[in-house]
Amino acid sequence: MAQQARAVQTRQQIVVAAAHLFSRVGYERARLNDIVGETGLTRGAIYFHFQSKDEIAKIIVEQFQATSIEAVAAIAATGQCAMCQIAMLNREMGRLLTVDPVVRAGIRLTIELNSGEAPIPAYLAWIEALHYLVSLGIHEGDVRPEITPKDAAVFITGAFVGSQVLSQAVSGLEDLPERIERLTGFLLNALMPDDRIAAHPTIVEARVPS
Amino acid sequence: MAQQARAVQTRQQIVVAAAHLFSRVGYERARLNDIVGETGLTRGAIYFHFQSKDEIAKIIVEQFQATSIEAVAAIAATGQCAMCQIAMLNREMGRLLTVDPVVRAGIRLTIELNSGEAPIPAYLAWIEALHYLVSLGIHEGDVRPEITPKDAAVFITGAFVGSQVLSQAVSGLEDLPERIERLTGFLLNALMPDDRIAAHPTIVEARVPS
Numbered sequence: 001m002a003q004q005a006r007a008v009q010t011r012q013q014i015v016v017a018a019a020h021l022f023s024r025v026g027y028e029r030a031r032l033n034d035i036v037g038e039t040g041l042t043r044g045a046i047y048f049h050f051q052s053k054d055e056i057a058k059i060i061v062e063q064f065q066a067t068s069i070e071a072v073a074a075i076a077a078t079g080q081c082a083m084c085q086i087a088m089l090n091r092e093m094g095r096l097l098t099v100d101p102v103v104r105a106g107i108r109l110t111i112e113l114n115s116g117e118a119p120i121p122a123y124l125a126w127i128e129a130l131h132y133l134v135s136l137g138i139h140e141g142d143v144r145p146e147i148t149p150k151d152a153a154v155f156i157t158g159a160f161v162g163s164q165v166l167s168q169a170v171s172g173l174e175d176l177p178e179r180i181e182r183l184t185g186f187l188l189n190a191l192m193p194d195d196r197i198a199a200h201p202t203i204v205e206a207r208v209p210s
Numbered sequence: 211m212a213q214q215a216r217a218v219q220t221r222q223q224i225v226v227a228a229a230h231l232f233s234r235v236g237y238e239r240a241r242l243n244d245i246v247g248e249t250g251l252t253r254g255a256i257y258f259h260f261q262s263k264d265e266i267a268k269i270i271v272e273q274f275q276a277t278s279i280e281a282v283a284a285i286a287a288t289g290q291c292a293m294c295q296i297a298m299l300n301r302e303m304g305r306l307l308t309v310d311p312v313v314r315a316g317i318r319l320t321i322e323l324n325s326g327e328a329p330i331p332a333y334l335a336w337i338e339a340l341h342y343l344v345s346l347g348i349h350e351g352d353v354r355p356e357i358t359p360k361d362a363a364v365f366i367t368g369a370f371v372g373s374q375v376l377s378q379a380v381s382g383l384e385d386l387p388e389r390i391e392r393l394t395g396f397l398l399n400a401l402m403p404d405d406r407i408a409a410h411p412t413i414v415e416a417r418v419p420s
Binding site: 189 | 236238239321333354361362364365367368369370371372373375376379389392393396397399400401403404
C-alpha cells in the first residue's frame, strides 16, 4: 500500500512538472527529456509511468477538465443566483489559472491539441455549464430574454480565453486577476438588463466561498 | 526601375509565403528552409532579401500594424457614430483575418513574439483606436458614462482575440465571421445603456463600406 501511494505521488509529481513545462513552452516544443530535467527523477522512473509526452498531455487535459467540473459543482452548491455563479466561475477559473500549473497547461494544451475538426472537449464542459447558467439566469429574470444561452456561453468563454491570452503575453498571467475583475463587470452589462444590474449590486461582488 | 519593381514584388511574395507558414505553425516551428519551400524560390533568392526568419516576422507584424491603422482610418472616414465604428472595426478585423494571411500571421506573431514585459505594439494601436472610440461614444451619449474607456478597449480586444483563438482551434477560422457577428451584439450590450440600443437599432447593422 505504501509503495502504491508513493507511485501515485511520483506520477503526480511528473504530471505537475510536465504541466509547468507545457504551460511555458507549449506542446510542440516540450520534450520528454526536458520533463526529466524538470522533475529531478531519472529517465527510467519517468518511463516506468509514462511512455510518451502525449500520454502526459492527455492526463493534464483530463485533470484540468476534472478541476473545472469540481469548480462548477462547488459554485452550484452555493445555491446563489445564476448570474452570481457566472461571476464566481470567471473569478474561480482566473484564480485556478494563476495558482494551478495543471489548469494553466490544461488550457494551453486544450487549444493546441485540438485538431480543428472536433470541438474542444475541456471547453465544452465549461461552455455547457455556462449555457445552463445563462438559461437559468433568463428564467430568474436576470438575463435579457432575447439572448441565446449557447451564444452567450461561447461569448463568455471567448472573452475569458482572450483575457488569458493577452495577460499571458503582457504579464505572464500576473495581471490576470485584475483583468478578470474588469471583465466580470462587462460580462454582467452584456447579459443583464440595466434595471436588474441596479437591483442586484451584490452580483458584481459575488465570490467563491473559500 | 522594372528590376526594382520585381524586387519589391519578390520580397512581398516571400513575406506572404512566410505569413502562411507562420499562421499555420507559429514562430517557433517555422524555419527559413520551410519558407523556401512555400515560395518556390531558391534559397539564394530568399537570402538576398532576408537574413533570418526574425527579420521576416518583424515585417509581417509591421504590415499587420499598418493594415490595422488603415482599417481604423477608413472606418473613421465614414463619419458614423463611435459605436457604429466599433462594430465596423470588429467586423473588418474579422474579415481581414479570414482573407489576409499577413493579418492572420501578424496577430499570431504579435502574441508569440511578445516578451511578456513590454506591451504588445500591434495591439496597442488597436487598443488606442478603441480607447478613443469609447471616449467618443460616451461623449455621444451612446456608451454608459461609468465605463472607463481604456478598460472597455482592453475588454473588446480580449473578446476579439478569444473569438479568434477559439475559432482557429475549432474550425481553422472558418466560423470566425459568425462568431464576430454574435460577439458584436454582446459588445454593444456591454457598452450601451438599454435605451440607447433601442434608439439606435442600425448600430448592430453597421458595415464597413466596400
